[in-house]
Amino acid sequence: MIIEERMVTFIHSLDTGNSEFLTELERQARMDQVPIIRQEMQSFLRVFLALKKPKRILEVGTAVGFSALLMAEYTPRDCRITTIEKYEKRILAAKENFAKTELGDKITLLEGEALEIMKGLEGPYDFLFMDAAKGQYIYFLPEALRLLGPGGIMISDNVLQDGDIIQSHFAVERRNRTIYKRMRDYLYELKHTKGLITSIVPIGDGAAVSVKEEEESAT
DSSP: OSOOHHHHHHHHOOOOOOHHHHHHHHHHEEEEEOOOOOOOHHHHHHHHHHOOOEEEEEEEEOSSSSHHHHHHSSSTTTTTEEEEOOHHHHHHHHHHHHSSSSSGGGGEESSSSSSHHHHOOOOOOOEEEEEOOOGGGGHHHHHHHHHHEEEEEEEEEEEEEGGGGSSSHHHSSSSGGGHHHHHHHHHHHHHHHHTTEEEEOSSSTEEEEEEEEOOOOOO
């Protein structure tokens, strides 16, 4: 845990929560041990969605559809959300969940490898949520930046690897070292890419918020 547990519990106690449908979906996902965004990230997303009021969202990593439905609930009715998932079992679950609510008609689910699908998409998207395989973020980045429009916001979840990101390479479990290196590379690129302004925030398992500068100021 990045932030002291008592502080996280206190912050959670102040949260007003989501709709009954999302609350039940979250409960079921946790029972089934399906990874979905943490409560801190839910609040974080709600704030940025309220600020940006996006009309086109791209999500990389659908899982069972919880975050896509949360974004659908907290965006204007004419917002359209494209979400990408490759795991068949999760695709089926997400489709079922989308069908259970009228907000599901705001969402288009694309099935397959994220990078290949992203290469075939056309922007601009004004909001992008990155929540897929963490070791692949660095490979998704060029396409994500191509698709993100000027002034667009990209939020990348789980970027601090439960604190492993600050450890020595040799202190990280061998099986996690590739992800560790790739995530450090990803964060470096976010902070050093011209025309991109990024803040890395230690909430949940870490989030990076990136804004693509307007064309006239990206000089």
